[in-house]
Amino acid sequence: MRKRRGTPEPVVSGSERLLFGGPLRYDKGWSEHEDAILKLSFRAMVVRLPGMLASSLRLALQADAPAARIVLAAEAVRGGAQAVSLLAVNSALGRLLTGPDIGQRLRAAAPALLAMAAVSLVGVLLRAASTYAIGRLEPKVERVATELYLERAANVELAAIEDHAFHKLLDTAQYGAESARRMISYGTRVIGALISLVAAAGVLAVLHPVLLPLLVTMTLPSAWSALTNARRRYESFHVWVQHARAGRLISHLLTEPAAAPEIRVHGVGPFLLRHFRSMSETAEAEQARLSRLAARTGLIAAGWTGLATLATYATLGALLLAGAMALSVAGTAVIAIRTGASSLDTLVLEINQLHEEALFVGDLQRLYVEAAERAIPAGGEALPEDPKEIRFEHVTFGYPGDAARPALDDVTLTLPLGRIIALVGENGSGKSTLVKLLAGLYTPDRGRILWDGVDAARADRRLLAERIAMVAQDFKRWPFTARVNVAVGRSAVPMTEERLAMAVTEAGAEEVVADLPRGLDTLLARDFSGGHELSGGQWQRLGIARAAYRRGRVLIVDEPTAALDARAELEVFEKIRALAGSGQTVVLITHRLASVRHADLVHVLEHGRLVESGTPQELLARGGVYAELYALQAEQFTAKVPAPRPS
Numbered sequence: 001m002r003k004r005r006g007t008p009e010p011v012v013s014g015s016e017r018l019l020f021g022g023p024l025r026y027d028k029g030w031s032e033h034e035d036a037i038l039k040l041s042f043r044a045m046v047v048r049l050p051g052m053l054a055s056s057l058r059l060a061l062q063a064d065a066p067a068a069r070i071v072l073a074a075e076a077v078r079g080g081a082q083a084v085s086l087l088a089v090n091s092a093l094g095r096l097l098t099g100p101d102i103g104q105r106l107r108a109a110a111p112a113l114l115a116m117a118a119v120s121l122v123g124v125l126l127r128a129a130s131t132y133a134i135g136r137l138e139p140k141v142e143r144v145a146t147e148l149y150l151e152r153a154a155n156v157e158l159a160a161i162e163d164h165a166f167h168k169l170l171d172t173a174q175y176g177a178e179s180a181r182r183m184i185s186y187g188t189r190v191i192g193a194l195i196s197l198v199a200a201a202g203v204l205a206v207l208h209p210v211l212l213p214l215l216v217t218m219t220l221p222s223a224w225s226a227l228t229n230a231r232r233r234y235e236s237f238h239v240w241v242q243h244a245r246a247g248r249l250i251s252h253l254l255t256e257p258a259a260a261p262e263i264r265v266h267g268v269g270p271f272l273l274r275h276f277r278s279m280s281e282t283a284e285a286e287q288a289r290l291s292r293l294a295a296r297t298g299l300i301a302a303g304w305t306g307l308a309t310l311a312t313y314a315t316l317g318a319l320l321l322a323g324a325m326a327l328s329v330a331g332t333a334v335i336a337i338r339t340g341a342s343s344l345d346t347l348v349l350e351i352n353q354l355h356e357e358a359l360f361v362g363d364l365q366r367l368y369v370e371a372a373e374r375a376i377p378a379g380g381e382a383l384p385e386d387p388k389e390i391r392f393e394h395v396t397f398g399y400p401g402d403a404a405r406p407a408l409d410d411v412t413l414t415l416p417l418g419r420i421i422a423l424v425g426e427n428g429s430g431k432s433t434l435v436k437l438l439a440g441l442y443t444p445d446r447g448r449i450l451w452d453g454v455d456a457a458r459a460d461r462r463l464l465a466e467r468i469a470m471v472a473q474d475f476k477r478w479p480f481t482a483r484v485n486v487a488v489g490r491s492a493v494p495m496t497e498e499r500l501a502m503a504v505t506e507a508g509a510e511e512v513v514a515d516l517p518r519g520l521d522t523l524l525a526r527d528f529s530g531g532h533e534l535s536g537g538q539w540q541r542l543g544i545a546r547a548a549y550r551r552g553r554v555l556i557v558d559e560p561t562a563a564l565d566a567r568a569e570l571e572v573f574e575k576i577r578a579l580a581g582s583g584q585t586v587v588l589i590t591h592r593l594a595s596v597r598h599a600d601l602v603h604v605l606e607h608g609r610l611v612e613s614g615t616p617q618e619l620l621a622r623g624g625v626y627a628e629l630y631a632l633q634a635e636q637f638t639a640k641v642p643a644p645r646p647s
């Protein structure tokens, strides 16, 4: 790993070790992006300036072209006005300092003085126009950048979302949209300062050639100091981004409703607070380190600037004493030096800010590119209109980063369509993984999934998803109304009461809805006012209603009855059977083998491998894994209850 000189090893708090198993620092960032340090050098900063300005401009034009044009025009004219103003100063001073009597001198200087007044009025008006247009532009730029971020992020493969490196990019890039917003102001100020600097430098070069390099020497220290500090802040941000997220996570846990009961009953509050404090202190130590370095850099820069200023004014004095410069010219030079130095100062600061923001926008742009590369591919072969079966052929799949053992290992099985197929097996045997592959959420590492003859890997993924309705074990409980929680099953079609009512009935969720204070319009999020909470079983019924609303050809239900009472369980299986009766394929994952009795076909998985397949009756008769699991469950009901111990 390449490390910057002077970057100390991170301090790791006990809290990080205990709660998160180690230091929450990203330390690969610099070696992953070899050019990252180069990006922070002064030369690179200057070289990248046109690109940075162009990317701000592109974003601005995309967000609100008329406002962007107003800003550009106002800044260009304002810079020109400043040059005119300096020339007018020079002319006014020249006329005021030379000539016979003061009245005549004043009259001679009057046009230049009037020109100065007119130019400053124009400047004020242009500044107002620019302020208005920037105010209009900034939120739009942020929105456009955020929309693109969210759109790309929502469209990547599930494997990318679960990938550590991609997640880091998602984490850091989210700050890019805000930076894009800020780049508009900085970019505008850079353009303004550049133009007025050129004006001041032009005037100075005309007055005396030695004044120009002196002006530059005066400003270099603040450039160096600002750049050094920006580089440190950016570096630190990247290393600490995960730590910052963990801090926010702890504070969120302390306030979120889901954790509230346990926090109170188990007294988790003080424990989490203690670790929140300890982690905050670790982060504060990093902030203190940055401030210490910034103060030191600032002091060095200030000393350097002081010496350079002294040298500039000494040179001006020497030129005056030697008679090499007239007093009026020296007066204009002082004004031009002050204007120039302040423009150069502004320029350096603003370029630096622009550069710092551009680094974050760079993260965002990297995310755009990487997300596009990892997007769910568009297009592909069409699936057969009415396939007879889906066949897994020697399918092997392992989760990224989990090299120990594949979750599915050389699985070959058939899922006949229009039937109820049950997947059975102990925890971790690969059932959920199998249905995720079936739904196209992952693609096999080896082997094929065939819809009749068509390989799902070559099929159009959107068309494949169209056919699937899924109630996963951890299906999303959307913090919206009950209506949306059902209709989100197929949000692309217009929401109709008829379709909603049918889905609710098919899932047997009528009672759940009837019990809600505002029926389908009840908000199902306790953390909003008027929000209502459902029980696990009630949620599960809504989840099934959502899948019914979707009307996919293949209904995948993963543990549909885990949170249901015995009566509800029976009812739900009745509903699922009815769905299958209407020609729909049901792929059912359940641990309750009594419910599997009605399946047309059962596949039994063990450690990621298929160990048995057949009808429930065949499997019971065979006396294998299924029969063993079945007997175990049956025993629980037939075993004699031990007699109470005598007291």
Ligand SMILES: Nc1ncnc2c1ncn2[C@@H]1O[C@H](COP(=O)(O)OP(=O)(O)OP(=O)(O)O)[C@@H](O)[C@H]1O
Binding pocket: 162, 399, 400, 402, 407, 425, 426, 427, 428, 429, 430, 431, 432, 433, 434
């Ligand atoms: N997103 C994931 N990332 C990494 N590993 C995973 C992921 N999901 C599951 N696994 C691993 O894959 C294996 C199979 O898990 P899977 O969820 O498919 O089992 P299952 O049969 O559905 O289990 P259960 O009955 O407990 O739901 C397990 O070892 C699990 O740890």
